[in-house]
Amino acid sequence: MHVTGTVPPSAPAPQETPAAPAPAADTEGSANPAEDPTGGSGRHARHFGLPVATALVMGNIIGGGIFLLPASVAPYGTVSLLAFGVLTVGAIALALVFGRLAQRDPRTGGPYVYAREAFGDFAGFLTAWAYWITTWVSNAALAVAAVGYLDVLIPVSDHVWTACLAALVLQWLPALANFAGTRYVGAVQLVSTVLKFAPLLLVAVGGLFFFDPDNLGPFNSSGGSSIGAVSAAAGLLLFSYLGVESAAVSAGEVKNPRRNVGRATVIGTAGAALVYLLGTLSVFGTVAHGRLVESSAPFSDAVNAMFGGTWGGWAVALAALVSMTGCLNGWTLLSAQTPYAAAKDGLFPAAFARRRRGVPTVGVGVTVVLASLLTVYNYTAGSAKVFETLVLVTTFTATVPYLLATAAQIFHLVSGRGELVNRRRLVRDAVVAAVAAAFSMWLVAGAGYAAVYQGVLFLFAGILVYAVMAARRQRRKA
Structure with missing residues (x-):
């Protein structure tokens, strides 16, 4: 999920351990049995199979950045x-780590579950808190970015309040799909993933037939060393793979999670990577380098170069809008799953553990309200730079769950807890975990000093929340 690079110029661009959970949040469904007698199941709640779980991963990774x-x-x-x-x-290594961790503990919450089981309540809370911040701030950013593409189809940016209303609608429609139940979340995710991949594959595959090597330009046009150019380019691309954890976070809603979470994570990440690489290569080969550097709509230029005419801008704008709506749909669900898992353990307020039709409705509601308030603030205050800083903060906060989950895998490998006596597999898992750890650290470095500084402040604010929740749990035990 790449947010900061997707936005238009006007609006810059997400358990239980053996300890007993809190009494007020110990049910799988709603806190009130009469309110949800099915315990969160029923005809509106449906477990995701491998195709939908894979679509969730791919849809959340590929937002509008491509x-x-x-x-x-x-x-x-x-x-x-x-x-x-x-x-x-690096991204596939991280995906493999999540797959191995999900085999060990396939419960809803993903990185939160892994960190808490390995390192205790405090590490689990920091993971849940950081991931929650990432999701709702990123949702606001995605909605603002989507308005820029909507404006190509329907002019909405002439007035601030019109643009703001459009951004709010783009956030609340996926939220309504979530309130309707996991059955509808999965349907929207699958349909949006298919629809957005049609135009992407048109350029990614079709562009290879119009490929002209003369359009590629120099191998290194940065003026510096090739290693420096790779690092600089990577700094722009690092956050394109956020979302690899999507299936793991929703493991409790996936059929046969020990088998399907790992497969969906790896297949989804590899699929997204293939689309990224082929799409970029095709655009490089169909649009002249000098023009591409100045382009504000590279895929539109590629379509126009391939088939002529000027309809590429409309097609790409529609594809981007579908892509971001699907991304919002998936991230809205993820934004509620981690607080849900933490609430069941007494680390978040008990209300977050309420669930209807397979969806933590309180978490979805709180998340969409916070994202909406941030969106309104962005439009009314004209605070583009402030908003951009907040989005950059999410690129740091997202790495906290990644690092702690990877550390949990390393912990299990070194301690030998639950590992098969298979030296070859142990060495393989250790190498994969080391690559994933390096990738996560690279994400932290790529976020920049300002984002890390701001992100640490967000984490410290969470420590105060943890102090209150820990005190309440201690008082219950007394």
Whole structure:
């Protein structure tokens, strides 16, 4: 999920351990049995199979970033394709780590569950808190970015309140799908993933037939060393893979999670990587390098170069809008799943553990309200730079769950807890965990000093919340 690179110029661009859970949040469904007698199941709640779980991963990774990525990295030359390859290796390593962790503990919550089981309540809370911040701030950013593409189809940005209303509608429609139940969440995610992949594959695959090597430009056009160019390009691409944890976070809603979470995570990440790489390569080969560097709609330019005419802008705008709506749908569900898991353990307020039709409705409601307030603030205050800073903060907060989950895997490997006596597999898992840890640290470095500084402040605010929740749990035990 790449947010900061997807936005238009006007609006810059997400358990239980053996300890007993809190009494007020110990049910799988609603806190009030009469309110949800099915315990969160029923005809509106449906477990995701492998296809939908894979679509959730791919849909959350591929937001709107792909529509601007080729132009973003073009100034560095084709060396940026090498950066893509390096990042893909790191992202798949992280996906493999999540798959192994889900085999060990396939409960809803993903990184939160893994961190808490390995390191205790405090690490679990920090993971849940950081991930929750990431999801609702990123949702606001995605909605604002989507308005820029909607404006190409229907002019809405002439007035601030019209644009703001459009951004709010784009947030609340996915939220309503979530309130309707996991059955509808899965349907929306699957349909939106298919619809957005049609135009992407048109360019990614069709563009190869119109490929002209003369359009590629120099291998390294940055003016510096190739290693420096790879690092600089990677700095723009690092956050394109946020979302690899999607299936793990929703493991409790996946059929046969020990088997399907890992497969969906790896297949979804690899699929997203393939679309990224082929799409960027095709655009590089169909649009002249000099024009691509200045392009604000590289996929539109590629379609126009392939087939002529000017309809590419409309097609890409529609694809981007569908892509971001699907991304919002998936991230809205994820934004509620981690607080739900933490609330069942007494680390978040008990209300977050209420669930209807398979969806933690309180978490969805709180998340969409917070994202809506942030959106209104962005439009009414004209605080584009402030909003951009907040979005950059999410790129740091997202790495906290990644690092702690990877650390949990390393902990299990070193301690030998629950590991098969298979030296070859142990070595393989250790290498994968080391690559995933390096990838996560690279994400932290790529966020920048300002984002890390602001993100730490967000984490410290969470410590105060943890102090209150820990005190309440202690008082119950007394």
